Amino acid sequence: MKQATEKNSKDEVKIEVTSFSLEQSCFNKDWILRSHSQQYIEHFICLICKQIANNPMDIVCPQHANVDEVLITGEHCLKLFLKNNNNSCPIQLHDNCQYSRSNAVRKYIGDLTVMCIRQFEQELKAPHETKEQREGEVHEIMKCDFKGKLKDLNTHLLNECPLNLIDCWFKPFGCNHTCLKQNVDDHLATNMKLHFDLVNQLQQSMNQEIQLKDKQIIEQANRIKQMERDSKQELLKYRADIEMIKKDFNDKEKQVLSDHEKIVKSLEEKNDKLTQDYEQLLQKLNPQHTEEKKQESKKETSLLALHIDFNLLLSSPKLISTFNGHTSSVLSIDYSTFDGNEFICSGSEDKTICVWNIDNNKQTQLFNGHSNIMYCAKFSRYHYHKNVICSPVRYKILRFWDFKNNRQFGSFKGHTDWISGIEFSPFNGGRYLCTGSADATVRLWDVETFRSLHAFNGHEFAVRCTAISPLQGNNHKSNSIGVIGGNGYTTCSGSEDKTIRIWDIETIKQLIVFKGHENLVQSVKYGSNELGNIILSGSWDKSVRLWDVRSGQQTQVFNGHTNYVYAVEYPPFVIKNSSGNLNVICSGSRDNTIRFWDIRSSKSQLHIINGDNEDNGITCLKFVSLKKKVNYNKQRSKDDCGVHLCYGSMKGLIRICNEFSTTL
DSSP, X not given: OXXXXXXXXXXXXXXXXXXXXXXXXXXXXXXXXXXXXHHHHGGGBOTTTSSBOSSEEEEOOGXXXXXXXXXXXXXXXXXXXXXXXXXXXXXXXXXXOOEEEOHHHHHHHHTOEEEOHHHHHXXXXXXXXXXXXXXXXXXXXXXXXXXXXXXXXXXXXXXXXXXXXXXXXXGGGTOOOEEEGGGHHHHHHHTHHHHHHHHHHHHHHHHHHHHHHHHHHHHHHHHHHHHHHHHHHHHHHHHHHHHHHHHHHHHXXXXXXXXXXHHHHHHHHHHHHHXXXXXXXXXXXXXXXXXXXXXXXXXXXXXXXXXXXXXXXXXXXXXXXXXXXXXXXXXXXEEEEETTEEEEEEEETTSOEEXXXXXXXXXXXXXXXXXXXXXXXXXXXXXXXXXXXXXXXXXXXXXXXXXXXTEEEEEEOOOSSOEEEEEEOSSGGGOEEEEEETTSEEEEEETTTTEEXXXXXXOSSOEEEEEEOOOOTTOTTOOSGGGTXXXXXXXXXXXXXXXXXXXXXXXXXXXXXXXXXXXXXXXXXXXXXXXXXXXEEEETTSEEEEEETTTTEEEEEEEOXXXXXXXXXXXXXXXXXXXXXXXXXXEEETTSEEEEEETTOOSSOSEEEEOOTTTOSEEEEXXXXXXXXXXXXXXXXXXXXXXXXXXXXXXXXXXXXXXXXXBO
């Protein structure tokens, strides 16, 4: 075994592996000189190692601009020198050495004719014959006749060179011997015992490792079984403790309830007796007590009558129309007039959009090819002279559709998730469109050019609703988005992150973040005229709130709904009463009510309209001013404002109520 190992070691010294790469150190000059003269290669010498430059680099420092000769170094030599000398130049000692790749020289060197590098090294060793050769043993010497371009040498060494060395078959077992392919059989025959011992050693090592792993597995299994036994004991103990605690609790609960009943009964008896004693005492002290009590009862009755009269003055509007066609919740409604006719469009959870003719109470169009819920659908204010509806399609794309001629008018692409709200600008003829999406962004679009203008980022979760501020002052001549921000136009958005955010349209900056809602914000609206800086919001936290853009503060909270608030609106009228005018807001809720509130006070609502039992919840609101008289309205009160309330419901019904009276 020892002799075989020594022989293998000698073989390893005897045969060296030559590696070669165009990415390594510079080339041996003597090797290149076998094929070329000194004069031919003197311009390719590396200035650092004095060999033939590999991947030549030109030194181009301005300090050497007057040097006539070309300053060439090998790339590997240069990088090593700069690393070891703090980036100092190898020509002269100065900082910040500058260099560039010399493609022309690289091509010349690559085209140099060379012999096989392995053959060259073998010939260098030829004068140093081994002892066996000197004793007269004859060995066949393998030669390589390659003579070609230096750039082709790597391919030759890897694929064609007869001097290429290969590993011993038993390398996985520990034999690191390499030799020519023709000598492999001799090596295997000579070192059979060595290879056998290596295989045997590996097998013994693997057996020992297997035995060790088996022992560890058994120990681990025993520990797991012990843990299972301990866990069962602990579980039984805890169950016994729980049963004992339950028993004690039940006993104490029964005792407390019994004591409570006794105390309540005793207090009731004492209260009855005290009441009787108090009445008897009053009769003795004041004989007129009975008469005063009667007068007080009359006053309370009179006040109750006044309260009823107040509600009668703001009487619940009567239902005049119902549109039945959707099979699930109506999520948006809009109103417009075309060709002398009045229409409503609606988007629904049933993935359809419907267009309704108010005059004949019939459905005129049904778009049912959508694959997703229709959260929003609106008539295009910019195309007022055409029958155009704006709505999302394929979840993320906004489409303009001429429903009269049944053709697509244009589309917007930019959002990466479903679109939840759309709003046309109340200025510039509705040229600008604001959209909110579940991708947590708000986008502003130019309807005329069908391009995206801005993307507002800041919300953490889906945007549920958007609104655009009303026309500012007398700036009616503005026609470009560039001056919208200058005039103070803003857009606001409500989100599932429970916030309302105000954005400047021109600068794309976030101006205000309103925080206060305790659940997602479902609806936001700007007020008009003097209320233009007041934002109205409704939320799934069941509240309605007002926010002042100027102060950045919440001004009112209206509580009263018993379920999600889905919609809020500013009615387009002012209610008159003896004390002046009332600015009113209203809200629709999943609790199937529409409530009216005085913005000056959050104490209680002015009025409640209860939805029909079939509605099962109010999902959206729209105040409309119908142009034509309807049969019920032949005798209009002078106080009727001509405004009708239109609302959508959870059951897919759309209803229109008669005109409101604005006198209290």
